[in-house]
Amino acid sequence: MGDQTSGPSRRGALAGLVGAAGAAVAAGCTAPRPRYTRRPATVRTSPVPAPKAGPAPGVMTLFDDEGFNFSGLWALGGAGQGSADAGEVLTAVNTINKAGLSAQTYTQTFRRLGDRLTKEPGNARPDAETMRFRALRAAQYYAQALSCVLGSEDPGSEEALYQAGRGAWDAFCGLCDPAPVTDNITYESTPLPVWFFRPDASGRARPTVILTNGSDGQNVDMWTYGVRTALDRGWNALVYDGPGQGQLLFVNRVPFTPSWEHVVTPVVDWLLARSDVNRAKIALAGLSMAGNLTARAAAFEERIAALVAMPGLLEPWLAFPKQVREILAATKDETNNVWNKEVAPKLSRTDAAILKTRFEPFSVPAMLAARQGKLFTDFYTPAKLIQSLATTNVVSRIKVPTLVLDYEFEQFYPGQARQMYEALTAPKDYVRLTAATGAQMHCSPMAPQQHCEVVFDWLQQTV
Numbered sequence: 268m269g270d271q272t273s274g275p276s277r278r279g280a281l282a283g284l285v286g287a288a289g290a291a292v293a294a295g296c297t298a299p300r301p302r303y304t305r306r307p308a309t310v311r312t313s314p315v316p317a318p319k320a321g322p323a324p325g326v327m328t329l330f331d332d333e334g335f336n337f338s339g340l341w342a343l344g345g346a347g348q349g350s351a352d353a354g355e356v357l358t359a360v361n362t363i364n365k366a367g368l369s370a371q372t373y374t375q376t377f378r379r380l381g382d383r384l385t386k387e388p389g390n391a392r393p394d395a396e397t398m399r400f401r402a403l404r405a406a407q408y409y410a411q412a413l414s415c416v417l418g419s420e421d422p423g424s425e426e427a428l429y430q431a432g433r434g435a436w437d438a439f440c441g442l443c444d445p446a447p448v449t450d451n452i453t454y455e456s457t458p459l460p461v462w463f464f465r466p467d468a469s470g471r472a473r474p475t476v477i478l479t480n481g482s483d484g485q486n487v488d489m490w491t492y493g494v495r496t497a498l499d500r501g502w503n504a505l506v507y508d509g510p511g512q513g514q515l516l517f518v519n520r521v522p523f524t525p526s527w528e529h530v531v532t533p534v535v536d537w538l539l540a541r542s543d544v545n546r547a548k549i550a551l552a553g554l555s556m557a558g559n560l561t562a563r564a565a566a567f568e569e570r571i572a573a574l575v576a577m578p579g580l581l582e583p584w585l586a587f588p589k590q591v592r593e594i595l596a597a598t599k600d601e602t603n604n605v606w607n608k609e610v611a612p613k614l615s616r617t618d619a620a621i622l623k624t625r626f627e628p629f630s631v632p633a634m635l636a637a638r639q640g641k642l643f644t645d646f647y648t649p650a651k652l653i654q655s656l657a658t659t660n661v662v663s664r665i666k667v668p669t670l671v672l673d674y675e676f677e678q679f680y681p682g683q684a685r686q687m688y689e690a691l692t693a694p695k696d697y698v699r700l701t702a703a704t705g706a707q708m709h710c711s712p713m714a715p716q717q718h719c720e721v722v723f724d725w726l727q728q729t730v
Contacts, residue, residue: 327340329343329357329360330360330363330364330368331368332368333678334621335368335373335415337678337708337709337712338373338411338414338415339356339360340708340712340713341710341712342356342377342407342408342411343356343357343712343713344491344711344712344713344714344715345407345487345491345715347715347716348490348491348495348715348716348719349400349403349404349490349495350403350404350406350407350487350488350490350491351404351407351408352404355380355404355408359376359377359380359408362376363376369418370415370416370417370418370419370617370620371418371419371420373411373412373415374412374415374416374418374419374421374428375412375419376412377408377409377411377412378408378409378412378428378431380405380408381405381406381408381409381412381431381432381435382405382431384401384402384404384405384408384435385401385402385405385431385434385435385438388401395442396442398438398442399438399439399442399443400439402435402436402438402439402442403435403436403439403487403490405432405435406432406433406435406436406439406485406486406487407487409428409429409431409432409435409485410432410484410485410487410488412428413425413428413429413432413485414483414624415620415624416428417620417623417624417627417637417638418616418617418620418621418623418624422623422637422638422639422640423638423639423640425517425634425637425638426517426518426638429513429517429518430517430518432485432487433486433513433514436485436486436487440462443464445465445467445468447462447463447464447465447506448462448463448465449461449462449463450463450537452507452533452534452536452537453533454509454510454529454530454533455529457510457515457519457521459507459508459509459515459530459533459534460507460508460513460514461505461506461507461534461537462486462505462506462507463503463504463505463538463541464494464497464498464503464504464505464506465498465503465543466498466501466502466503469543470542470543471543472542472543472544472545472546473501473502473503473543473544473545473548474501474502474503474545474548474549474550474726474730475502475503475504475505475538475544475545475548475549475550476493476497476502476503476504476505476549476550476551476552476726477505477507477531477534477535477538477549477550477551477552478492478493478494478497478504478505478506478552478554479507479509479531479551479552479553479554479557479560479561480506480508480509480512480513480554480555480557481553481554481555481556481557481558482511482512482523482555482556482583482625482628483624483625483628484512484554484555485513486506486508486513488554489504489506489554490506491715492554492577492710492715492718492719493552493554493719493722494506495719496716496719496720496722496723497723500723500727502723502726503543503544505534505538507534509523509524509527509530509560510522510523510524510530511523511524511628511629512628516627516628516634520631520634521631522628522629522630522631522649522652523628523629523652523656525563525652525655525656526563527560527561527563527564528563528564528566528567528568530560530564531551531561531564531568531571532564532567532568535549535568535570535571539570547572548572548730549570549571549572550571550572550573550574550575550726550730551564551565551568551571551573551574551575552574552575552577552722553574553575553576553577554577554710555577555578555679555709555710556580556583556656557577558576558577558578558579558580558672558684558687559576559580559581559582559583559656559658560656561574561575561576562574562576562579562658562661562662562665562669562687563656563658563661565665565667565669566658566661566662566664566665567661567664569666571667572667572668572730573667573668573669573670573726573729573730574665574667574668574669574670575669575670575672575722575725575726576669576670576671576672576684576687577672577710577718577722578671578672578673578674578677578680578683578684578709578710579671579672579673579683579684579685579686579687579688580680580683580684580687581657581658581659581662581683581686581687581690582654582656582657582658582659582683583653583656583657583680584650584653584654584656584657585680585683586679586680587653592650594606594610594646594650595646595647595650595651595654596647598647599645599647599648602646602647602650603644603645603646603647606644606646606647607644607646611642611644614642619642622642623636623637623642623643624637626643626646626649629649629652629653630643630645630648630649630652632645633645633649658687659690662687662690662691663690663691663692665691665692665693666693667693667694668693668694668695668696668729669691669693669694669695669696670695670696670697670698670722670725670726670729671684671687671688671691671695671696671697671698672684672698672699672700672718672721672722673685673688673697673698673699673700674699674700674701674706674707674708674709674710674711675699675700675701675702675706675707675708676702676707676708677708677709678708678709679709680709684697684699685697696725698721698725700714700717700718700721704717705717706718
């Protein structure tokens with residue numbers, strides 16, 4: 268940073284903005300049955316309107332805090348896909364607000380809800396279908412607790428909380444009919460766990476979508492945003508944990524990589540070895556930050572038939588406000604000196620917890636420090652890794668038809684979907700989901716069914 272930016276002014280700018288950054292990196296439709304073509308689509312050129320005041324522009328407010336509210340809406344939205352129950356979520360919201368909203372009350376309430384659902388209900392002997400969807404909802408609620416655990420009074424329980432959610436997910440999968448095929452795919456020195464869902468066990472070769480999570484999503488989100496819809500439409504769906512996600516992050520301690528094609532290529536290899544996969548019809552979809560990761564993969568992996576970026580984005584680093592990005596200086600020593608002496612000591616507990624959560628997928632030392640209740644001391648290394656995820660220079664290499672989603676009131680990556688769309692040279696389409704149908708904000712948290720309808724209508728016509 269230049270000398271013109273003093274430490275005190277930088278700290279002052281950070282106050283009140285770091286929280287927005289945490290929300291920014293956390294996490295109406297066009298015509299109901301849009302027509303898609305393989306030629307560049309005509310898109311609206313008017314600017315994205317500024318968000319309305321309040322934590323949830325145009326939708327219900329569950330919590331006064333924008334970040335917590337988005338998480339709550341995300342959980343509530345899963346009700347339509349069976350990965351949450353509206354009554355359970357709203358009761359949890361009331362419990363949290365009555366106790367006083369905090370990372371502690373949020374984590375504790377959703378963890379207890381997950382614990383309750385992993386047990387048999389006391390009023391009846393449940394059948395397998397009841398226990399299956401109780402397990403899926405438990406996975407959702409554990410994921411909600413996991414998202415805030417580093418700001419709670421027990422950050423050291425993070426891995427155990429992840430394992431609880433993973434256990435619920437695996438229990439759900441084991442009760443599916445047919446159960447997904449599970450495997451560990453070779454990736455460098457750490458296997459990638461995969462779950463391969465099929466509509467039935469007939470062995471028929473079907474189109475397949477590879478569903479890719481973002482920076483802090485869990486497998487249950489892939490059910491909500493693709494698996495269920497894929498199965499209903501006769502598609503296979505593959506879910507996997509990549510570097511910086513799920514098992515690879517919380518257990519194997521492997522952070523994100525900018526070379527996502529090295530992750531997707533062995534997944535494609537695995538699919539192509541199966542007789543129940545149509546080799547010419549393998550699509551790749553990325554949710555949240557994976558809109559960036561999958562674009563990188565599609566630029567180099569030529570066996571993909573189509574790409575869906577949900578949303579399109581080019582530079583995840585820009586999700587942090589300028590004042591946070593300006594901490595990153597030319598050298599590691601200079602950066603970390605500013606971070607440790609001028610910025611970190613002045614962060615509030617809330618802002619520190621947000622940055623711990625947002626940086627841990629990019630730095631194992633940051634994750635381990637956070638589990639001990641400490642703030643990371645090396646800002647430079649994870650910041651450079653996040654910065655390296657930029658795909659600005661490779662998007663033009665993508666050759667396959669691509670659908671770019673955008674969202675009215677996109678609070679995390681505003682403007683980037685349109686920028687990605689314009690940078691593409693492949694056949695492309697652009698769809699903006701809007702507040703007119705309750706599908707606004709990042710990834711349409713209140714409208715995952717609409718979201719999936721748009722994606723799979725396009726995939727059906729394109730692939």
